[in-house]
Amino acid sequence: MRNESISLLKKLVETPGPSGHEAVIQSVVREYMAPYCDTISTDVHGNLIGAIKPDATPRVMLSAHCDEVGLMVTHIDERGFAYCSAIGGVDPCVAAGQRVLVHTADGPVTGVVGRLPVHLMEKEAMDKAPRLHELWLDIGAATRDDAATRIEIGNPVTFDVGFKQLSDGLAVGRALDDRGGIFVMLESLRLLDRKNLNTSIFAVSTVQEEIGHRGAITSTFGIAPDIGIAVDVGPATDYPTADPRKIGDFRIGAGPVLHTGPNIHAGLGHLLMKTASSRNIHYQLRAEPRGTPTDANAIQLSRAGVATALVRIPCRYLHTPVEMLSLNDLENAANLLAAFIEQLNSDTLKPGEAKS
Secondary structure (H helix, E strand, C coil): CCHHHHHHHHHHHHCCCECCCCHHHHHHHHHHHHHHCCEEEECCCCCEEEEECCCCCCEEEEEEECCECEEEEEEECCCCCEEEEEECCCCHHHHCCCEEEEEECCEEEEEEEECCCHHHCCHHHHHCCCCHHHCEEECCCCCHHHHHCCCCCCCEEEECCCCEECHHHEEEECCHHHHHHHHHHHHHHHHHCCCCCCCEEEEEEECCHHHCCHHHHHHHHHHCCCEEEEEEEEECCCCCCCCHHHHCCCCCCCCCEEEECCCCCHHHHHHHHHHHHHCCCCCEEEECCCCCCCHHHHHHCCCCCCEEEEEEEEEECCCCCCEEEEHHHHHHHHHHHHHHHHHCCCCCCCCCCCCC
16 A cells, blocks of 8 residues: 555544544545545535536445544533543443543543442452443543533543554554545545546545434435445454354455445446456455445435445454554455446446346
8 A cells, every 4th residue: 555545544543533523534534535526515514525527427426434433521520530421332341441532622631531440349340341321531630620621511532542554454543434434435536536437426524424324314415416335344253253154254354345235226236346356356245134334324215215335344343442454455445446436327327237
């Protein structure tokens, strides 16, 4: 992977943006997206939309969500300890003992997630997972009034963890769900730059996916695309206790994951697989017998319906500060997405074009 691309991924991962608080990460996405788009705008919900040939048809929407899971301050007690609710799916076992950043109007405040140490626990408590309200944020404040000079109710909180490259082309960091997808979308725009496309492209960095695909719902309605492609990470099953019998055998480094099932337009799904094979891009196939837990579901069900496809990057340890994926998978997913888009035209969705 190019050094410039790795620097982009690092910046995306290390920029905070929990659901509902995406302005800072959107400014980073805008900076990289703008040179490749004819227009760029932000809608009332906060979705960032970069358009290429916006008046052309068919209208193709790319979607990757920029938000991440996190916490939100909901209570400060008389001793200055703060308590939080989850933004999205946060495992309290993972949160305990983490360094965090509380994001305030005056800048980030460093704290830690506290929990009773094993020395003071009752024996039966040691075998139980903590609940989130049993954990607290310690910012070093002495009283509620002291804490209130630094943080306030409603401040979002993210884990204070950066991006690291590992051996064998792997990388680890917070928020690779779905900054990995944002990266793939931005890289595909770079690869498509100055290409003679037969469609319009609306590249959307969506908000609030982790709390219900909310940004995809509103942006898809506003764009009214003919074709939608969501880009996200998805669970790998190549590590201890992950059971491939439940969803399939998905390995990091073995290629992007494509999908088949009712959430996927048969013709687009077939064209993605055909494109990957013709470019010698190895892919993994996941059967999805229902709507997927991704923006693809919201896109497909918008207005009178949208022909939808989904590209995912296998990722270990989702919704933790140590999400892990393969840089080669990211690169191959971007190459596949760009090659796929180059083939789209007004005949793509005609009856008989789809392989059912």
